[in-house]
Amino acid sequence: MTAPPPTAWRAVWLLTRLRLQRLLNVSGRGLSFKKNSKSRPATPGKRGGRWLLGALLLLPMLFSFGSIARHSVLNMHCLLDQVAACQARGSLHTGSHLLDPVIAQLMAAPFSAVLTGGLTLQLALLWLVSVLLPLGMGELSKPDWDLEWLVTLPAEKSTLLWARVLERTLVNPAGLLALWPGTTVIAWYSGQGRFSPLSGLLASLVLLALAAMLRTLVDTGLRLSLTPSRLGNLQAVISLAGLLPMYLGMSFGMGTGGFAYAWAAAMPAWSHWTPPGLLVRLLNADGVAASLLPAVLLLAQCLCLMLLGMALLRRQLRHGVVGTGQREAARKPAAVPTQRWRPRLGTAVQRRELTLLLRDRNFLVQTLLMPLLILGGQAVVTGQARDLHALLDHPVLLASTGFFLGTYVLMMSAFQTLNKEGGALWLLYTFPVSIEQALRQKAQLWAVLALLYPLVLFGVALVWLPAWSWQTAGLMLLALAGIPLYALIAVALGVFASDPLATETTAKLRPIYTYLYLLLTGLYIAALAAGSLVQQLVFVVLTCALTAALWQKARDALPYLLDSAASPPARVTAADGLIAAMLFFILQTLALILLKGSNAAPLAPLAQLAQLAIAFGAAGVLTYAPLRLVYWRARTAGVPRIGQGRQPWRRGVAGACAAALFGIAYAALLPPSASTLMQINSDGLWLLAVGVLAAPLCEEFLFRGLLQGGLRRSLPAWQAIGIAAALFALVHPPAAMLPAFVLGLCAGHAYERSGALLAPMLVHGLYNAALLGCQLNR
Structure with missing residues (x-):
């Protein structure tokens, strides 16, 4: 017997769960209720666990938006309500x-009419962002329209549309990140306390439902009428148009x-009395009656x-889901252009990459035009355009701005190198160069293009x-050196972020790694802002x-990119060393903090050495x-061995003699007061334990x-x-x-x-x- 078609509610639930599962698959491992009984014997399976990285990166994002x-x-309360205590400088x-008294006064009474109007404007702008951002993130450019196969399911068209x-x-x-922090803060300052996140989420879902309806109307209408x-x-135009409401909505929190x-x-x-205004009034209502x-x-x-x-929507789809615009009419074949001699710049891979860039207008706009719009939009909307001369007065700001322009071009281009290949990624494996060499050539091309903006900015x-x-000049060179x-x-x-086998455009790029790239970019900008040359050198190394x-x-x-089930075998990598080194020094710092406790008095040298030895040993273990x-x-293969090797005793003693001769000569050149190498007293047993036993075992x-x-x-x-030697030196004092x-x-x-x-331990x-x-002996 044929199973009966699902009910309307069950059909809506099934389609919604499918979309949620796709989101989970893109963001991480996804939810699995059954354990696979079979696995590939040849190579290990693809690892999950990206959910942990996503969770760690989501926290600073939520904090920033909040x-x-x-x-x-x-800021709106200070300026619009003309609060004298903070009107001049704003809350920042x-x-x-x-x-604090201003906040207490704000929470003690309902919002004023002018503040309600300002919050209504901000919610309306962020609601517009929740409509434009998903439309401009690749959905319209997909060649396949999933509604064309959804209508073949045993469900009514109205059920499918409500499910959509x-x-x-x-x-x-994107819409949830734009709306939820704002509605939660409004609920918090309205006195809802710990229920504010729940109230803010419900309010955001109301606006997101209206955004989903408008987005579906626009998407359906455009697909039925345009090629x-x-x-x-x-x-490409929509992706640019989404920047204006985003910066307008966020400008209230960036300055006055x-x-x-x-x-x-x-x-x-x-x-x-519009939906955003009614939501503000509802969140700020004092009691059930209000x-x-x-x-x-x-x-x-x-x-x-x-x-x-x-x-x-029903009227749009009255003639079906295939419109005249989706099937381009036959056109006369274009005349074959005559071959002209052109200078051949770069390699064949780089020329192919430039051709793809010029053909994809959306890619071209997002890569080369978006950085200027983002920087200019932030300066104009937040009222900082009149302060652009501050770039000339602050070298750090100038260098950071140039570095940001270059790295943003890389985020929209080099970061998506494999994603833009799409289903034709296998062609790279057929080139007469290795896939690694092809990617390195692409990185070189994008580094040259990304250097154009900072070079122009620094030249002006x-x-x-x-x-x-x-x-x-030094900061400029440091910023330019970071871009390659x-x-x-x-x-x-x-x-790591690309999934070339994914069928959906949104699933081809995992956003977790985008946030990781932005975090790493922020660390380099922090290095530019560091006043010490030593700190800048540390960050560069x-x-x-x-x-x-x-x-x-x-x-x-x-x-293993083209294999959906296999991953590379476990081997020791340099990333393991970096992570382990960071973990070791973080644990050592925490151990020292715990050992010192609340005792603010300076300790004797012997007690300090004892604490250092204990912290060092605990962090090492x-x-x-x-x-x-x-x-x-x-x-894991390639785990370092301690004793098995080629004459480790002889090579260790020879290396120790060479290093000790240089160290003793260097220490002799320094005055005793400036020597921070060996300032100890006669009680040097703890330092002997740290320097001769613990340090060689852990650090080597x-x-x-x-x-x-x-x-x-x-x-x-x-x-x-x-x-490795440079990184080892950077964790020591400057002297x-x-x-x-x-x-x-x-x-x-x-x-x-x-x-x-x-050998290195010796x-x-x-x-x-x-x-x-x-x-x-001195």
Whole structure:
């Protein structure tokens, strides 16, 4: 017997659950209720676990959007309600002793009419963002329209349309991030307390339902009337149009100089009776009686708008789902252009990449035009355009702006290198160059294109600068040097973020890695802002090591991109060394904090050495044990060995002699008061335990075993030794960096020649023992 068709409610639920499952699959591992009984015997399966990275990156995003929403409400209250305590400087630059009474006054009474109007304007702008952003993120340019096959399911057309609206209401991450923090903050300042997130979520879903209906109407109408080529061009325009309401809505939380405040102050009274205005009044209502009227009116308006939208949808689809615009009419074949000689710039892969860029207008606009619009829009909307001359007065701001322009171009281009290949990715594997070499050539091309904007900006700045400054020139060079590195980082992260076998455009790129790229970009900008040359050097070396580590992991994954079930075998990588080193020093810092406790009095040198030894040993154990457990469970290949190698004793002693001679000579050149290497007293047993035993065991396993060993897989020996030694030197005090770097070179050379960790451990331990002995004999 044929199973009966599902009921309307069940059909809506099935289609909505399908969309939610797709979202989970894109964002991470997804929910699974059954465990697969079979697995591929040849290679390990694709790893999940991206949900953890997504959760860690989602927290700072929610914090950022929540902070913008909070300052938006407070800034509008300060300016629109003319609060003298914070009107001049806004909430961002007003001390808590002045701002706390303002917040208490705001929460004690209902919002004023002018503040309600301003919040209504902001919610309306963010609602428009929730409509335009999904339309401009690739949905219109998809060649396949899923409604064409959804109508073949055993369900009524009206049921399918209601399911489409419901799924787009629930599955709109961009709209939820835009609306939920704002509605939650409004509920919080209305006195709802811990129920504010729930109230804000319900209010956001109301607006997202209206956005889903309008989005469905626009999407359906455009697909039925325009050709695919025109849809691609229109999508580029929509992606640009979505920037204006986004910056207008966020400008309230970024400062008090934007022109949007004049619009907010001029909002008419009738806007309070629109859905966004009724939501503000409902969230701010004092009691059930006050909330009854806005709730009823909001429900009536939403029902009327949803029913009207559904009627328009039925009218749009009265002739079916295949419109005249979706099937381009036959055209006369274009005349074959005559071949003309043109200069051949770059490699064949790079020329192909440029051709694809010029043909895809949406890609071209997002890559080359969007950075200018973002920077210019932020300056104009937030009222900072009149302060652009501040770039000339602040070298750090100038360098950071140029670096941001370059890295944003990379995020829209190099980061999506594999994603833009689509189903034709397999062609790269047929080229007469390796896939790694092809991606490296693409990274070089995008690095050159990304350098254009900062070069123009810095060139104009140098012309207008009143006087030459070495600090400004150094920061410019530092920003320019970071862009080629981030081109490689973007391509490497794009390998992990891309799913070339995905059928949906939104599933081809995992947004988790986009946020990770932005986080790494922010770290480099923080390095530009660091006033110390040593700190900037640390960030540059760390960025170089991170680039090599990520590229190595990407190279391991390249042979498995076209296999939906296999992943590369577990091997020790340079990324393992970086992560382990960061974990080790974080644990050491936490252990020292716990050992010091609340005792603010300075400790004796012996007690300080004891705490250092305990913290060092505890951090080493807590890093080494879990790492070895993970390697054992994953059956990781290439785990460094301690004793088995080629004459580790002889090579370790030889390296220790060379490093000790340099260290002793360096210490002798320093005056006793400036020597921070060995300032100890006669009680040096704790320092002996740390320097001769704990430090060689822990640090050599991290820097030589994991980091240098991982880098050695993809770099020549001298480069791997140099990078590991540089990172090893950077974790030491500035006065000890040079001898620590030489020690790292000697230890790295001993490890390279012997293949056993015993050799660099001997170099490290004997070096520290020699310097301790010289210090005690002085």
